Amino acid sequence: MTLTNWAGNITFGAARVHRPGTLEELRSVVAASDRVRALGSAHSFSPVADTTDDLVSVAGLPARVDVSADRSTATVAAGMRYGEVAVALQAQGLALHNLGSLPHISVAGAVATGTHGSGPTLGSLSTAVVGLDLVTATGAMLRLDRTDLRFPGAVVGLGALGVVTAVTLAVQPTYDVAQTVYQDLPVRRLATDLDEILAAGYSVSLFTTWSRDVVDQIWVKRRTDDPRAALDPGWLDTHAATGPLHPVPGMSPASCTEQLGVPGPWHERLPHFRLDHTPSSGAELQTEYLVPRRHAVAALDAVQAMAPRVAAVLQVSELRTVAADDLWLSPAYEQDSLAVHFTWVDDAAAVAPVVAELEQRLAPLGPRPHWGKVFTMPPAAVQPLYPRLADVAALRRELDPNDVFGNAMVDEYLGSAGT
């Protein structure tokens, strides 16, 4: 049977696919394999999860959301989806600091690529991780936490250090969020008011098609305990939407989370899409670059300069913020970032030259591509953007001396782990 990723642009080359139901079974699969990769919910658009040998999903391991006695952390099964974890936390009066746009993505898979939501003070989802349990190449278990110097190298691990079975996440008391969409921000405002726009809520996303002289939509997600006054009705020459909207112009908002300023629990507002709806058919490709916040306006100018070519193959673009972190392979490593995202039409041949031109224009700004999305930057352009690569290599040699967890993409960008 052919196994593909969610979008269908990657056909996995695995000779064998495993879905163990117990930890012991998983450990046996790993110990018996010369080359094995973990697969999450297969939402990545890049071949980051691919392998030619054994592919193993941890989705069959028992679900668990174990809250610590002091209610500051929750240990969850690695294969669970963020939406499921969020519902279980909310039932116990708890919350995560942030979520990505889609709640259907597995925790371990999202964490492994540095998946993020938005918010100028909010780190990626990986920054909530305070502990990891993983099966290493021999089938042995390893627990890593913040007290271990190797931990920052293991969280955004691209699946290259072992198969994660449980993730311990920092949690906090639950909170409510109200989401309002503002329309038609004049493009000139991006140059003069970008910081104010991006800080207008707890989490802010801008959606644009680069085809008009306005940014189509700004999704402002405000915590209801935010002491700041509500935004003025004509805030920055925008107007508040009078009905629910989908980020892609013309698409039905039925799959989108509640808008119009109606307050509700964090997990039903922070993602753009509802857990109980399929957001789209997968007929799309995605690309995203994290650029240093200090270069945000220059990055937007670079896209604007090729707007007609971008718009010709685009469904929608999203702009978000990600706070700096200390995770060695995180695209937000040690820099507050603007994440410039593109949801393309499902036509790889038409999209490829546009992606290449984008990368060329953004290159002077040091764009770090999202590991889970489509990019064409060669290793020689990506590697200098990650100052801890030598430490990553040493960690891989220590934990995986026979390069059991490598694959073509990881070996190309990080080098082979073998000694």
Ligand SMILES: Cc1cc2nc3c(=O)[nH]c(=O)nc-3n(C[C@H](O)[C@H](O)[C@H](O)COP(=O)(O)OP(=O)(O)OC[C@H]3O[C@@H](n4cnc5c(N)ncnc54)[C@H](O)[C@@H]3O)c2cc1C
């Ligand atoms: C519709 C859509 C919306 C998206 N929205 C966002 C968004 O808002 N923000 C954002 O940053 N990204 C977003 N993405 C990208 C997505 O979050 C990442 O590609 C993410 O890594 C996918 O998680 P997954 O569980 O599908 O992992 P997979 O694609 O299955 O795997 C990704 C990586 O994780 C590794 N991995 C998976 N499970 C384990 C495990 N148990 N142990 C060790 N390694 C493991 C794999 O080996 C691989 O290297 C979106 C993607 C789609 C399709």
